[in-house]
Amino acid sequence: MSSELLHFLQLVVTGLVIGSVYALVALGFVLIYKATSVINFAQGEFVLVGAYICLDVIVRFQIPFVWAFCLTLGFSVLLGLLVERLMLRPLIGEPIITVIMVTIGLATVLKSIVTLFWGTQIRVFPQIFPQEPLEFHGIVVSEVYLWTFGFALLFMAVFALFFKYSRAGIAMRATAADQQVAQSMGISVKRIFAISWCIAAVVSGVGGILIGNINGINITLADFGLKVFPAVILGGLDSIIGAIIGGLTVGILENLMGGYLDMYFGGGVKEVAPFFVLVVILMIKPYGLFGTVEIERV
């Protein structure tokens, strides 16, 4: 293989891994939007909190990663429930924009709490997955990347199956499609909202742990939530499959643009690339790739 091609593939592969985490977090974002029409600006803070909780539990109690992971999942469920019950349920019936503003407030609160407890220093996870690079035909991938990719795919698959086949998942999609009709079938809309927030918190928490294992964590991890926006806009705000494809695409694009353009701009292209994508998409396809507006009958 030529070194040019190799370089390209290398960028694609690492981009794909980060993209899979974007996709996972985007899934939570889309879920909340679909079920409740709320744009959750605190999604990135869920990522942050998940990562810190997991790290803290590992360091403080010296327990294996698996247990810490499960504890974090449990905590995320709790966080989702708490947020839904304390901040959003009292606002049912208020204009959506109010709720969106509240999520911005929530973001600040969560970020402050994290700073209060853990400070702003970068902290690294104890080594859980071996860092040794593995080589496939010249493409070098460290093992932690593979684990990350695997975990992200696993969680996405689980949720895809959940929405397709489980009764709760179908009820959630039904509620997203038509709330009043869902209620007329005895589906409790309040419970559906609560489940949506739980799942969003869980996928974000998992995303935080995965990214934390790769890069280490500090307060700027919350910006991860911002980078999820381009992913969901690209896929279409209300499409789960769109969120996944959007996430993967944005991951790959930012890595490619970083890899090829950094030398001309002196670095930092990677950080801007997703938002460049965002602007372009909004100009040419504002509903995103999969954001079906309505089915027209013929």
Added chain:
Amino acid sequence: MTLLNVNNIEVIYNDVILVLKGMSLSVEEGQIVSLLGANGAGKTTTLKAISGLLNTEEGEVTDGVIEFEGEPIHHLDPEEIVRRGIFQVMEGRRVFEDLNVEENLVAAGHLQKSRKKIKERQELVFSYFPRIKERRNVLAGYLSGGEQQMLVIGRALMAQPKLMLLDEPSLGLSPLLVGEIFHIIKQINEEQRTTILLVEQNARLALTISDYGYIMENGRIVLDDTVERLRDNEDVKRFYLGLTEVGTKRSYRDVKHYKRRKRWLT
């Protein structure tokens, strides 16, 4: 036995708009009861008051009682009302467009205890509506109007309700299809022993399958009787069935007669 008893209810929307003013009706178990009336008379509001969906759109029962099997239900959540056995099929074929037919049915069977039960109900739905069985994996948004109407009635069957509230099942369908659907409604009533409260514009058809009829105007009942007697009632003939005293169709020349339309003011 009286299954549903609506007693003198008053419904107010947005705290100011009085829609129902002393509306009363009762439905006997096993019957099909028709609720007829002009647009804006308050028929749909009555159904929503019964099913509790009024609360989802700023409406409120401010006076009177609604009793189901002897217990007051007008302050319950819609989901609790469904649990007790009332299922409303809303006007306008509100299918979940981006769910397929089967998923629409599963969602409607939300309160059924087990998956097995859901499967059973689903087979029952398919036995009444073989046409939607053929299209079970198609997105509901792509079904024809008739198939969508079958699907929404099928969804009601999934919940195995004691009382089904049907809001204008004939809306926007061809006469042939309307006939077919009404035939199936009658069948469901007889075979499943499901009591039905039917709101219709198509008075003629509604009265052929019902046992009892109520006529509504301006938010209250103005006339009620068995269908046989309603069909013989001169006013009903004239204003709802479009017939003259001799039983022939009225000519368009006489259209101005609507001005003589009687108001049953009480």
